[in-house]
Structure formats: C-alpha cells, structure tokens
Amino acid sequence: MxxxxxxxxxxxxxxxxxxxxxxxxxxxxxxxxxxxxxxxxxxxxxxxxxxxxxxxxxxxxxxxxxxxxxxxxxxxxxxxxxxxxxxxxxxxxxxxxxxxxxxxxxxxxxxxxxxxxxxxxxxxxxxxxxxxxxxxxxxxxxxxxxxxxxxxxxxxxxxxxxxxxxxxxxxxxxxxENIQLFYRKDILDKYGLKVPTTPPEMSAACEKLKAADPAITPLGVRGVRFWSSIHTAAISIAKSYGVHDFIVKDGKLDTGLDSPESMAFHTDYVDMIKKCAAPSFANDNWYQVVDGINSGRTAMAIDSNMFGFWNDVAGKPASGKIAFAPPLHAPNKDFESNxxxxxxxxxxxxxxxxxxxxxxxxxxxxxxxxxxxxxxxxxxxxxxxxxxxxxxxxxxxxxxxxxxxxxxxxxQDRAQLAFTARVGFAEAMNAWAVAMQKMVNGADVKATLADLASEIRSSM
CATH class of the missing domain: 3.40.190.10 (Periplasmic binding protein-like II)
Known part of the structure; x- marks a missing residue:
C-alpha cells in the first residue's frame, strides 16, 4: 500500500x-x-x-x-x-x-x-x-x-x-488532550462579556451575545451520536456535578447516569446547548468546532485545548485572538477535566x-x-x-x-481520566450521546435518563 x-x-x-x-x-x-x-x-x-x-x-x-x-x-x-x-x-x-x-x-x-x-x-x-x-x-x-x-x-x-x-x-x-474552554477574545471584548465559568453563566452569556449579533454562534461543542461527543465537554462538566458513568452499588457495578447529580447536570447542560450551540449541533464533530472558532463564526468552544493553540499560530485567521480558560463546572464546585x-x-x-x-x-x-x-x-x-x-x-x-x-x-493539575475503565465502554457512551440529542430536541430529561440507565444495565 x-x-x-x-x-x-x-x-x-x-x-x-x-x-x-x-x-x-x-x-x-x-x-x-x-x-x-x-x-x-x-x-x-x-x-x-x-x-x-x-x-x-x-x-x-x-x-x-x-x-x-x-x-x-x-x-x-x-x-x-x-x-x-x-x-x-x-x-x-x-x-x-x-x-x-x-x-x-x-x-x-x-x-x-x-x-x-x-x-x-x-x-x-x-x-x-x-x-x-x-x-x-x-x-x-x-x-x-x-x-x-x-x-x-x-x-x-x-x-x-x-x-x-x-x-x-x-x-x-x-x-x-485536556479539556478547556477557549474563546475569541475579540468577540467577547467587543460585546463586554466575561468568560463564563458555569453552564448557567454560559447560558446567560449566550443569550446576550445572540441578542447583540445573531450571526455569531455563541458556543461550539460536539453533538454527534458517538462517544467522542461525550468525552470532551459533557463528561468534564458532568464530573464537577458529581456524575459517574459507572458506580459500585451493593457490591455490584451499576450506572450513575440516572442519579440526582446526573439530573442536575443534564438539566443545566441541555439548557445551555439549546441556548448556545449551533442548530447543526447534532451533526457537529470536532472539525466544526475548530472551524467555527478559527473563522470567528463561533465565539467560544469547549473541547481539546490544542485546537485553540493550532488556530493561534501566526498566519492563521484567528492568530492571537484565542485565549484559554478551565472548562465549565457546577456552581460552587471546582472544575474537572477529562x-x-x-x-x-x-x-x-x-x-x-x-x-x-x-x-x-x-x-x-x-x-x-x-x-x-x-x-x-x-x-x-x-x-x-x-x-x-x-x-x-x-x-x-x-x-x-x-x-x-x-x-x-x-x-493539568486536575486533569484525569473521567470514565470508568471497562470493556463495552463505547456501546454505553454511544447510548449516552444518543440520549443527549433526544434531550436537546425536547425529550424529558428525567425520563430519558431513566431509559438510558435501563439500556446500559441491560447490557451489563
């Protein structure tokens, strides 16, 4: 070959x-x-x-x-x-x-x-x-x-x-890669926006940005029906809420995706996606996230940190315009990074x-x-x-x-593997990505998480 x-x-x-x-x-x-x-x-x-x-x-x-x-x-x-x-x-x-x-x-x-x-x-x-x-x-x-x-x-x-x-x-x-929030300094400065630190803060910032310039997508984030859309923004933020993909309960392995912590996380995260992400969210992978932040069509992104670096290189359209911050986290909690x-x-x-x-x-x-x-x-x-x-x-x-x-x-001081090591990881996380799309499209969060947990348990 x-x-x-x-x-x-x-x-x-x-x-x-x-x-x-x-x-x-x-x-x-x-x-x-x-x-x-x-x-x-x-x-x-x-x-x-x-x-x-x-x-x-x-x-x-x-x-x-x-x-x-x-x-x-x-x-x-x-x-x-x-x-x-x-x-x-x-x-x-x-x-x-x-x-x-x-x-x-x-x-x-x-x-x-x-x-x-x-x-x-x-x-x-x-x-x-x-x-x-x-x-x-x-x-x-x-x-x-x-x-x-x-x-x-x-x-x-x-x-x-x-x-x-x-x-x-x-x-x-x-x-x-560790997961970070990277953002266009020129866009946030132009509209007087502070760098958000939590999903509710991000949701509020997105509403202000969309009102000021509807042509700009406030936040780039992966949404495809594949586990890669979970392993960047979603799992990093979820960990700060206390969410675990798998837990040991009564001596047996179980999923934690229908826990109260998971309910709180998904409520905030889904609301954020609805207010901030592009209409193409369900089809967006890292290529779209990177292209958006580089071109200036997107103001902020939560993804692998080196994407921001590559687009800051001299000669790139976004050179010198991208800055970095830790990923979003639950209110009153510290950040986590997968x-x-x-x-x-x-x-x-x-x-x-x-x-x-x-x-x-x-x-x-x-x-x-x-x-x-x-x-x-x-x-x-x-x-x-x-x-x-x-x-x-x-x-x-x-x-x-x-x-x-x-x-x-x-x-990096707080970065660590956020998933539980196990065979069958991809199948369970793909199911999580599908459930995320359903919730963003309007499905009830509690019911969808219950269905997701039931699906994962049946395959264990």
Whole structure:
C-alpha cells in the first residue's frame, strides 16, 4: 500500500514542509542521534526490516512523519505510514486487529478503544520491552511521562474485564488532550462579556451575545451520536456535578447516569446547548468546532485545548485572538477535566514486534517529542520534561498563544481520566450521546435518563 501522509483537515502542511520544519531543528535531532548511539541499545539490530505504522490523520502524526528520515537513518528500519481520516481510522483499527491481520505493526490508539482490544489479546503488552536493556535505552526514562497518563494505560485483564490501577502497560503516550474552554477574545471584548465559568453563566452569556449579533454562534461543542461527543465537554462538566458513568452499588457495578447529580447536570447542560450551540449541533464533530472558532463564526468552544493553540499560530485567521480558560463546572464546585491520550501500541499479530518497539521508543523519546512540540504540531507533549524545556516554553509563550501555557498547567493539575475503565465502554457512551440529542430536541430529561440507565444495565 502506498505511503499516505495526508494533510490534517486544514491543520497540517505538506509533507515537504514538515520535513523542512524538522530540518530547522537539526541541533535537537543531532542530539537525539548522538544520545541513541551512546545508549546500550543496538539501534540497528533489526536493520533491513520494514514496518507499517497506522494512525489517524492528525498533527500529532505529522510531528512524527516529519522526522521519519532520521529514524530510518538511525535504525535501518523502513517505516510506511498509513494515515486515515478520523471517521475511517477507528473502524479500520478494529477490523485489522480483530481479524489478527499482521499488516499493521504499530497502531495509534486511545485509552477507551484499547479497553475493548486488550482482553482479546489483540494488543501486545509492553512491559517486557520496557524492562529489557537490549531493547530499551537507559535514557528513555518512562517515568518522565505524566503519572496520570501512565496510570491510565496500565491495567489488568481479569475474567474478560478491565481492572485498572496496576498490571500491564498496553500502550505508550504519544500526545494527549485536556479539556478547556477557549474563546475569541475579540468577540467577547467587543460585546463586554466575561468568560463564563458555569453552564448557567454560559447560558446567560449566550443569550446576550445572540441578542447583540445573531450571526455569531455563541458556543461550539460536539453533538454527534458517538462517544467522542461525550468525552470532551459533557463528561468534564458532568464530573464537577458529581456524575459517574459507572458506580459500585451493593457490591455490584451499576450506572450513575440516572442519579440526582446526573439530573442536575443534564438539566443545566441541555439548557445551555439549546441556548448556545449551533442548530447543526447534532451533526457537529470536532472539525466544526475548530472551524467555527478559527473563522470567528463561533465565539467560544469547549473541547481539546490544542485546537485553540493550532488556530493561534501566526498566519492563521484567528492568530492571537484565542485565549484559554478551565472548562465549565457546577456552581460552587471546582472544575474537572477529562483526558484523551493518543498512544502508540503494537499489534499482537505483528511479526516484527522488535522493530515496532524501537519505532515506538524513538517516536515517544524526549527529543522527538520536543521536536514535535517546537514545530507547533505536538503541542501537548505527554512528557513532563518538555514542559520545562526552554525551547518549548519560549515558543509556546509567544504573544499569539495568549495564556496557553499557564492555563495548561492549571488544568493539568486536575486533569484525569473521567470514565470508568471497562470493556463495552463505547456501546454505553454511544447510548449516552444518543440520549443527549433526544434531550436537546425536547425529550424529558428525567425520563430519558431513566431509559438510558435501563439500556446500559441491560447490557451489563
């Protein structure tokens, strides 16, 4: 299959441009190569091997693709990227791994999809690679990844179900997202609006904004009938209300989506969506959220924080006009932020696992992560060392990026996985997304939540 390194929906430059960006970081790349040569690992032990790396079309993929010539030079391993649009990638991932096809060696995944893949032995546990001095360099420093990210990707599989907290490492963080409110400073300043902090405050602000300029959508937020529309704004705000997707009740697992806390959250959230979101809410995914904030058709958005950063880059229509704040929260409560972790994993059916591991190790190394960050692509590095590195902090502190770094640090202190680890996550959360649409369309909140909880319980 031909190499596919496509542009990332308006966020990515051409592959040639990415290589040029990487070339501007030659000093850092040379340091990485020198470090690699100094390590005890024989980076050429799988020389002549060819592997396939599959991933979503995304700036995070761009950050690695731009540096691939250096990896191939270092190892003698040929890497063919297969990058697909978001909608198609997850289906292809499930098919490739569930049929135990060996054609993909390294795959990009998130925590939640990995929950469904690991119990069927479709992903390769990585502990033995991490602990093998012949395969993992001394300077790799796995503990440099933020603890919340390492913990989220470590679990046991017991009786076909996920048991988090300890166990095996199933993937390595490559990039991640915490959830924030980002907004157009120019629009809020023009109409004298303060940055909302709660759903009721947002609802009030939206009504003022719509009265002042009906052409502007006050708030961009995902609404599609897919779990991805729950994992950004909805679950982050819901957690601050005390909502839990699953709870243990009388010693048994149960859902918490019909609790009084859930009723309070959904009442406020649904009201906010009705007053603030675009009429296209039910069909809006992250593409529409990002396009709206970039073009100025949307004043505010609650989504993954790096979207605001990419649209603040010099030369973009919104450059210097986007600022950041923690996500909304329940009145008189502190905010909560969910995390999504883009990760690299090995297909258990791969016949080239050693070479695949060297690629993952290199792609998630300190220097490659830093290079991607300074190139403006991998702006949420999962490594703590990146966030204290002078080169990254100087770049991210440019005036056009407003308060990105400070808000990231504030939010990251409270960011954690908001969902309960379990097989069958997607089915339950898809049902939640469908219920959300029904409530926004006028269905009774209490009755809809009761139906949702009943549906989830019947599948447990």
């Amino acid at each position: 031909p190499r596919k390194v496509a542009a990332s929906r308006g966020h990515s430059a051409s592959f040639t441009r990415r290589v040029l960006i990487c070339s501007a970081l030659l000093t850092g790349t040379a340091a990485a190569l020198n470090q690699a040569k100094a390590d005890d690992v024989n980076w050429r032990q799988f020389e002549g091997t060819s592997i396939v790396w599959a991933y979503d079309i995304h700036p995070y993929a761009d950050a690695v693709a731009a540096q691939l010539p250096e990896f191939e030079k270092l190892t003698g391993i040929k890497v063919t990227p297969e990058l697909y649009p978001d909608d198609a990638y997850w289906n292809k991932l499930t098919i490739q791994l569930s049929t135990k096809s060996p054609s993909w060696d390294v795959v990009g995944t998130g925590i939640q999809p990995a929950w469904d893949l690991a119990p069927g032995q479709l992903l390769e546990p990585l502990d033995r690679y991490l602990s093998d001095p012949k395969l993992t360099a001394v300077g790799y420093d796995y503990k440099d990844f933020f603890p919340a990210l390492r913990d989220a990707l470590t679990w046991k599989v017991k009786e076909g179900q996920i048991e988090p907290g300890s166990g095996q490492v199933w993937a390595v963080p490559h990039g991640f 995390i999504w972790i883009w990760s690299l994993a090995i297909n258990a059916a791969s016949r080239k696992k050693g070479a695949a591991w060297l690629f993952i190790q290199w792609a998630t190394s300190k220097q490659v992560e830093l290079n991607g960050a300074v190139a403006g692509k991998l702006v949420n590095s999962p490594r703590a060392s990146t966030w204290s590195d002078k080169a990254w902090l100087e770049y991210a502190a440019k005036p056009e990026f407003s308060n990105f770094v400070d808000t990231f640090k504030t939010v």
